[in-house]
Amino acid sequence: MTAPVLPRSARPAAGIRSLPARVAAANPVARLIASAPIVAGLVLTIDPVSAGVALVLELLLMPLTGIGWRRFWKATAIVWVLAPLGAVTILLYGQASGAVYFSWALVHVTEGSVALAIxxxxxxxxxxxxxxxxxxxxDPTDLADGLGQILRLPQRFVIGALAGLRMLALLGDDWRAITLARRARGLGDRRGPGALLRQCFGLLVLALRRGGLLATAMEARGFGGDVRRTWARPSRFGRIDAALIGVGVVIAAIAVTASVLTGSWRFIGG
Structure with a gap:
């Protein structure tokens, strides 16, 4: 009789005693639920107070995640670049209100558009x-285990999504293989939208073929049947998972309360 294989988030590891290490080993479902109240609170309003308070609290708590500042800046660099670029459109073409700072044709930079962009x-x-x-x-497998065992999502959906996610890593290899094949046939020097569309179509055909083979193989192994399946790696909730969800709720509550008390709350549907 063999012992069950535990997910990475539940495996005991030497030296995991600090709080950042425990948060880093939290259940993926707990991480998903922890971010939900923050998103829900901020999508209801678009004001600088709620978003600013939430951002400050998140940055203060960032060291507790165990990710490290170097890895943090590397992982989030694209967000720090795209967020200001996306606000430029709002700054130039947003709803005009208050004092006018600059105006030319359709461009209107006003007090209201500046506040909205920020x-x-x-x-x-x-x-x-x-x-x-x-x-x-x-780990995608840990996430799938949590979605199926804790959130009780349909097993066919969870396993299928996991299989598709695992196959995403092969798209890059397929793209390079198609490129080499086109070069071998003397088509590698062709450029333009037409060549790109033909190569994308070839990638789509390969993906569909692999998906069909994978579906057949999974069906042959009993996936999607009526028999209740078992899980090789149990996914459980612990105190650190509950605490992580509580932190997300607290951040959202503080941000929304600060916005309402300062009179900055701006319901997005209003």
Whole structure:
């Protein structure tokens, strides 16, 4: 009789005693649930106070995730670049209100558009940063185990999504193989939208073929049957998982309360 294989998040490891290490080993489902209240609180309003408070609290708690600042900046660099770029459109073409700072043709930079652009930047950062940090290094199999055992999602959906996610890593290899094959046939020097579309179509055909073979293989091994399946790696919730979810709720509550008390709350549907 063999012992069950534990998921990485539940395997005891030497030296895991510090709080950052425990948070880093938290259940992936707990990380998913912890980010949900933050997202829910910030999507209801678009004001700089709620997003700014949430962002400050997240940055203060970032060392407790165990990700390390160097890895943090490397993983989130794209967000710090794209968030201000996305706000430029709001700054130039957002709803005009208050004092006018610059106006030319359709471009109107006003007091209201500036405030809206700042709120948008903070909002994107406050939503994206915790999602990236919490899911950095998450094993897809651990996440699938949690979705199936803890959230009780349909097993066919969970296993299928996991299989598809595992196949994503092969798309890069397929793209390089198609490129080499086209070069061998003397088509590698062709450029332009037509050549790109033909190569993308070839990649789609390979993906569909692999998906069909994978579906057949999984069906042959009993996936998707009526018999209740078992899990080789149990996924459980612990105190650190409950604490992580509580931190997400507290951050969202503080951000929303600060926005309401300062009169900055701006319901997005209003």
């Amino acid at each position: 709120a948008s930047v903070l909002r994107v950062l406050a939503i994206a940063l915790p999602a990236i940090v919490l899911f950095a290094g998450v």
